[in-house]
Amino acid sequence: MRLPESDALLAEARTLTEAYKSGGQGAARAFRELTALLFRLTILAPEGGVRLFSGPRGHMDFVLGGWRGPDDPLPLTDGRFLRLTVRLCVTPPTEGSRLKVEASSYQYQVDREGIRWIFRYDYLRNPPDPYPSAHVQVCGSLVEDCLPHDTSLERVHFPTARVSLEAVIRLLADQFGTPCHREPELWRPVFAETERAFLEIAHRPLGGPER
């Protein structure tokens, strides 16, 4: 079933995708608008929003986060929260003025403070520690007693490929039952389009340190 707004939404998503892929001054804003669109169609509570923040480092470095800051998680339609943190930078003109994601973190949590978190996907382009650049952690316990005595499951960093925001929202909508504002017939094609575009250019890290 094709909904009347489908074409307009797809066109909007394509325009924003092209804008962030083009780089330059407007790339980070386009990335924010696209992120806001994905959330608005699906799992963001009406009082939530995403914003870009900058600081003394300059106007080419940004953090995308919740309404009041990266430390302000997004309220979701299921009453829980997603702490969204994406570090963005625009490379110098000599490097093409491209928009790069330096780090991202998506943490699903029960409380605003994040003490009762459920899972977290992290990506760090240049990690200073030995953990995989892209990994998932789950706050839970294993049925089998198989971890070293000083390690709990939540401290295990399972390596992953790059995981998109689209994948995380789908996971919540489809498997955690987080209600969506609009029908899947409307948002799924948009997500497919934007995720494909992201994965085409996303940095693909190794599963651990080279040395």
Next chain:
Amino acid sequence: MTDDGAVIELNRDEIVQRIEQGARRRLRMSASELVQAYRSGRLKDPGAVADLLALASLLAESDPLFAPA
């Protein structure tokens, strides 16, 4: 919520204050201890404070917060 596309500029004091509060509440350490531990690879679960580390990334590289104690 109004979909405001403006970039919010945070000044140094705001950033450091937020990192300080978050680090003390969650890890019982100072902002300076947090960034030092992270940069030296000694922070056990950096993802847990990814939001605070992202805030730190908005500070100038020459910021005193990054200076070794």
